[in-house]
Amino acid sequence: MQLPRSIGLVSAQKAVFDEPITxxxxxxxxxxxxxxxxxxxxxxxxxxxxxxxxxxxGNHHAAGRYSVDDKNPGWWxxxxxxxxxxxxxxxxxxxxxNLGGCHGSTGPSSINPATGQPYGSAFPLVLVRDxxxxxxxxxxxxxxxxxxxxxxxxxxxxxxxxxxxxxxERIRHCLVIASAPKLTAQNIAFNDVARQAILTDPDFHGxxxxxxxxxxxxxxxxxxMLGHITYLSDDGMGEKFGRLLRSGExxxxxxxxxxxxxxxxxxxxxxxxxxxxxxxxxxxKALDYFDPARHYNNDLVAALSExxxxxxxxxxxxxxxxxxxxxxxxxxxxxxxxxxVSYAEIESEHGHDAFxxxxxxYHAIMRNYMQRIAKEIAQ
Amino acid sequence: MQLPRSIGLVSAQKAVFDEPITxxxxxxxxxxxxxxxxxxxxxxxxxxxxxxxxxxxGNHHAAGRYSVDDKNPGWWxxxxxxxxxxxxxxxxxxxxxNLGGCHGSTGPSSINPATGQPYGSAFPLVLVRDxxxxxxxxxxxxxxxxxxxxxxxxxxxxxxxxxxxxxxERIRHCLVIASAPKLTAQNIAFNDVARQAILTDPDFHGxxxxxxxxxxxxxxxxxxMLGHITYLSDDGMGEKFGRLLRSGExxxxxxxxxxxxxxxxxxxxxxxxxxxxxxxxxxxKALDYFDPARHYNNDLVAALSExxxxxxxxxxxxxxxxxxxxxxxxxxxxxxxxxxVSYAEIESEHGHDAFxxxxxxYHAIMRNYMQRIAKEIAQ
Numbered sequence: 066m067q068l069p070r071s072i073g074l075v076s077a078q079k080a081v082f083d084e085p086i087t088x089x090x091x092x093x094x095x096x097x098x099x100x101x102x103x104x105x106x107x108x109x110x111x112x113x114x115x116x117x118x119x120x121x122x123g124n125h126h127a128a129g130r131y132s133v134d135d136k137n138p139g140w141w142x143x144x145x146x147x148x149x150x151x152x153x154x155x156x157x158x159x160x161x162x163n164l165g166g167c168h169g170s171t172g173p174s175s176i177n178p179a180t181g182q183p184y185g186s187a188f189p190l191v192l193v194r195d196x197x198x199x200x201x202x203x204x205x206x207x208x209x210x211x212x213x214x215x216x217x218x219x220x221x222x223x224x225x226x227x228x229x230x231x232x233x234e235r236i237r238h239c240l241v242i243a244s245a246p247k248l249t250a251q252n253i254a255f256n257d258v259a260r261q262a263i264l265t266d267p268d269f270h271g272x273x274x275x276x277x278x279x280x281x282x283x284x285x286x287x288x289x290m291l292g293h294i295t296y297l298s299d300d301g302m303g304e305k306f307g308r309l310l311r312s313g314e315x316x317x318x319x320x321x322x323x324x325x326x327x328x329x330x331x332x333x334x335x336x337x338x339x340x341x342x343x344x345x346x347x348x349x350k351a352l353d354y355f356d357p358a359r360h361y362n363n364d365l366v367a368a369l370s371e372x373x374x375x376x377x378x379x380x381x382x383x384x385x386x387x388x389x390x391x392x393x394x395x396x397x398x399x400x401x402x403x404x405x406v407s408y409a410e411i412e413s414e415h416g417h418d419a420f421x422x423x424x425x426x427y428h429a430i431m432r433n434y435m436q437r438i439a440k441e442i443a444q
Numbered sequence: 445m446q447l448p449r450s451i452g453l454v455s456a457q458k459a460v461f462d463e464p465i466t467x468x469x470x471x472x473x474x475x476x477x478x479x480x481x482x483x484x485x486x487x488x489x490x491x492x493x494x495x496x497x498x499x500x501x502g503n504h505h506a507a508g509r510y511s512v513d514d515k516n517p518g519w520w521x522x523x524x525x526x527x528x529x530x531x532x533x534x535x536x537x538x539x540x541x542n543l544g545g546c547h548g549s550t551g552p553s554s555i556n557p558a559t560g561q562p563y564g565s566a567f568p569l570v571l572v573r574d575x576x577x578x579x580x581x582x583x584x585x586x587x588x589x590x591x592x593x594x595x596x597x598x599x600x601x602x603x604x605x606x607x608x609x610x611x612x613e614r615i616r617h618c619l620v621i622a623s624a625p626k627l628t629a630q631n632i633a634f635n636d637v638a639r640q641a642i643l644t645d646p647d648f649h650g651x652x653x654x655x656x657x658x659x660x661x662x663x664x665x666x667x668x669m670l671g672h673i674t675y676l677s678d679d680g681m682g683e684k685f686g687r688l689l690r691s692g693e694x695x696x697x698x699x700x701x702x703x704x705x706x707x708x709x710x711x712x713x714x715x716x717x718x719x720x721x722x723x724x725x726x727x728x729k730a731l732d733y734f735d736p737a738r739h740y741n742n743d744l745v746a747a748l749s750e751x752x753x754x755x756x757x758x759x760x761x762x763x764x765x766x767x768x769x770x771x772x773x774x775x776x777x778x779x780x781x782x783x784x785v786s787y788a789e790i791e792s793e794h795g796h797d798a799f800x801x802x803x804x805x806y807h808a809i810m811r812n813y814m815q816r817i818a819k820e821i822a823q
Contacts, residue, residue: 090696189694213778250681250704251673257705258669261712264698265662267646283644290637291670295629302629308735315733317569319643319725322732325629326636333640346698353701354694358525 100169173343186272454508479548552722565651
């Protein structure tokens with residue numbers, strides 16, 4: 066059996082930024098670091114660069130492994146690599162941890178140089194447009210004046226969309242997957258329950274739990290359990306877990322009774338140990354605030370009329386977090402703005418999580434589109 | 445202007461049960477009390493009695509007011525009263541607080557006669573079939589050998605369904621509204637997040653918070669906020685709140701930013717002060733365990749073949765907690781079991797909560813069906 070080709074061993078790099086950045090909130094961050102990874106080689110005219118933007122709990126480690134024993138490849142390893150849809154034989158792919166993250170880039174758990182303590186509650190909120198600004202600075206640093214494509218799923222798709230509006234000259238293609246032009250009231254409501262779980266955890270200490278040698282594990286666990294429900298489809302969950310009992314019989318207590326409870330609690334527990342609660346809060350707020358039409362009199366067509374990129378918009382049938390209808394809002398606005406757009410609605414049972422999965426029709430669409438880009442830049 | 449007729453002032457009654465009850469869990473409760481209300485008059489042959497079963501956070505106070513200044517009528521006051529769809533000029537309507545409740549019937553917050561302290565963690569789990577057993581005992585006490593109808597929405601509909609299977613001779617009609625034959629994995633998942641919020645609240649004290657002079661408010665608040673999202677439709681929430689900002693401008697903080705946050709937090713805060721957390725846990729477990737097909741080799745048709753009642757099943761288009769598809773499962777099984785069933789799918793934007801609302805087409809269907817029952821029993 067031939068193993069699938071992979072990008073193999075990778076390692077992260079760090080870019081240090083001394084020029085201050087004024088964030089959307091008005092706060093100025095005088096210094097920050099971004100951790101990133103690159104896969105493939107930048108060509109001579111720097112025309113083959115791809116930026117991959119991550120979603121809520123993602124990071125810069127999009128592909129490859131850190132050691133030969135590493136059992137967990139990057140979060141989009143099925144998508145990115147030699148011969149894969151985002152082909153590293155052709156493209157130079159950048160994954161970065163967004164500002165405010167908890168995987169190496171400056172964020173709430175980083176040491177604040179002004180105090181020698183973790184930022185905690187002192188770390189400002191960061192919006193999608195702020196991420197795009199820091200991503201642009203990283204591109205400048207790497208000598209990339211125009212990305213062949215900016216690609217993202219979910220919150221990552223919002224970054225791609227923002228790129229196309231704010232820096233139209235700097236991206237040729239914009240791939241927006243399982244995303245939305247803004248959150249609905251229901252989306253915000255779910256985010257607020259997750260936030261309230263964290264904010265009201267007695268171990269949260271107003272965001273300064275680091276100094277108390279504790280973590281708001283209970284709150285973050287609940288937030289993740291809840292999030293997880295919204296990432297899966299009702300049907301997919303039903304097929305995977307149904308009403309399967311852990312022990313075969315009702316136990317009439319509050320321990321795990323159904324397999325779905327075991328799964329969710331395990332996911333929550335695991336996440337609460339490794340993810341930073343302040344980063345989680347910040348990411349959910351970036352989602353809530355994202356609304357590119359807002360500064361265009363709530364006219365998405367006007368906002369997207371700024372764009373010069375060509376678009377691929379992808380949605381998944383059972384995604385109820387960002388349903389196909391939300392992707393169609395983007396497509397409709399792009400068409401009204403007379404932009405070039407392709408749209409694919411993929412049959413899937415995996416809900417919102419489908420964008421992370423290795424599904425042949427989905428990957429075929431991505432592969433075809435990326436090959437078209439590769440041909441364009443080779444001309 | 446003529447005020448709508450109302451049942452007017454009502455008061456609760458209490459029934460004391462000294463005969464022990466063996467619950468589904470195997471636990472024996474030697475003594476319990478049920479608080480209930482009745483509206484209208486029981487006729488000479490006791491053929492006009494209607495049992496109204498409540499949902500998760502409901503109680504016995506289904507209609508009328510407790511005083512002339514009382515601003516909050518019973519939870520189904522629009523449905524029950526003189527000239528209303530469940531017409532108290534024709535029917536004798538009983539609402540009761542289920543065993544395990546927190547509005548007067550024996551439950552976790554009641555004093556355990558054995559200890560002189562609130563039951564707390566010592567109170568057993570109570571299942572839908574246990575409620576039906578206690579409701580039957582109340583019917584016996586009131587001299588009702590057959591209900592003209594047992595009616596319920598959501599968890600209340602499950603009680604009606606259980607009545608039809610367990611005591612087929614004792615109900616003529618079964619009205620199952622916005623309900624389901626059992627929970628899906630997703631339903632259970634939402635319930636478990638709500639339970640984990642309560643169980644992990646440091647103020648929960650293993651269920652014995654009464655002795656600690658505290659309440660697990662944080663957990664119960666989160667549970668209610670989450671529940672509330674699932675009671676409303678995405679569209680309904682969007683129409684009512686959209687992305688409306690509290691102050692008109694982004695504040696970049698964790699205080700209320702969007703109106704939907706304000707609404708949910710308020711609902712959560714209010715509920716956490718008045719509802720008992722142990723009762724909430726117990727009610728969600730009753731939902732999870734409900735599965736009448738389970739003892740019929742998972743064959744709902746076989747389970748419903750026990751029934752002798754005629755059925756009305758009602759669902760609401762935007763209800764995603766118990767969608768129309770779930771009601772259709774019941775209808776399909778009833779038809780396969782050769783039972784008489786009418787089905788109505790009501791166009792509504794109010795999601796699951798629609799069953800509580802005063803919607804003319806919905807009320808017309810209920811009214812017509814109840815008038816048919818009234819004619820039957822008058823013959």
